[in-house]
Amino acid sequence: MIKTLSVEIRDKQGKVISRSRQKSRSFLRAYNHIINAQFEASLSPSPPIQTKDITGALIDLEQYFMNLICNALVGEDEKGIVIGTGATAVTIEDYKIETPIAQGIGAGQMEYQAETFTDPQVAGNECSFTNQRAIVNNSGGVITVREAGLYLYGHPPTYFCAVRDVLASAQAVPDGGAITITYTLKDVA
């Protein structure tokens, strides 16, 4: 599976002021471990499949029907696409966004909208779908976004950082404006 990351910035009038696209480099350890848990037929694998959740706690993963879910609702900042201000290079052991931007309208906060998905589409020898989220800045000041990622549900019930990317260039989101992050996930035969 290949990912690309698209970033779009709008001002408070809704006008697009920036668009960029980059290869997403970074499925993390937790993603590989959750897929492993789903591949296993056991609800309590032995030896355990261990990885850290977004709080840093080491979790013994289990196969579960909600694993991988990231269909975040409005205001949810622990599931779905999440953004932050950290710029440290990605490592396979990252378990969260370095400096997440919290949900809210206070200083340094942003308002997370609902996650949306497209249906898988086949074109040539590729099959892809997109996962998108808009995040609005009503904080009263400019917020500079430097990282994005994807938080997924994993069982026992908690959340894991499956993907983290440092943006190719920092993106300033004006007060009243919004940033829209789109991950395209694609398999190629």
Place this chain on the structure above:
Amino acid sequence: MKEQLLYKIVVKDKLGKVITKRSGKARSLLRQYTEVKKVNMSNVTCTCKDTGGTDRNVGTGSDMLEALTVQAAAGEVNWGTRVGTGTTAVTISDYALETAIAQGVGGGQLDHLACDVIPPVVGASDSKFEVKRIILNSSGADVIVWEIGIYSKMDATYFCCIARDVIGAAVTVPDGGSITVFYYIRVAV
């Protein structure tokens, strides 16, 4: 880095001596893999072909408990690693091995042992896990293998093919011998 699939094949004769080794990048995570994962992530159903070529509505909620299960008991061939005799090039919309070799000890059949899923190993910049299946030839004659793949549960009811590879040159599994197929699912930053 994308999510990668790699494979290794080891063929042994009836004395247990290794007579063929082959490894390479697998080219072919198929559309069913994308589709089932999309359902897992979004919790919204979509259509996916089962291994018989019939369109199925992939369930949501608790129907997805066993989605992507690959680990299989001995003799189980609805899911787990499979081998076959087909040589047609892979396309993203393949929904089964072209000519899967049936379970058994009769002419042209192979005896599938358990399909194991090994917990991930994390390196400096990657995380990967192994899917391994030993398949015995007790058919009374050589069996020639041209293709390999992975079948998984689609949901609680149906099965789908998530990977298929035509290997570069046929491998002959002698009577009394075995073929072991290793798949590695890897992510790296």
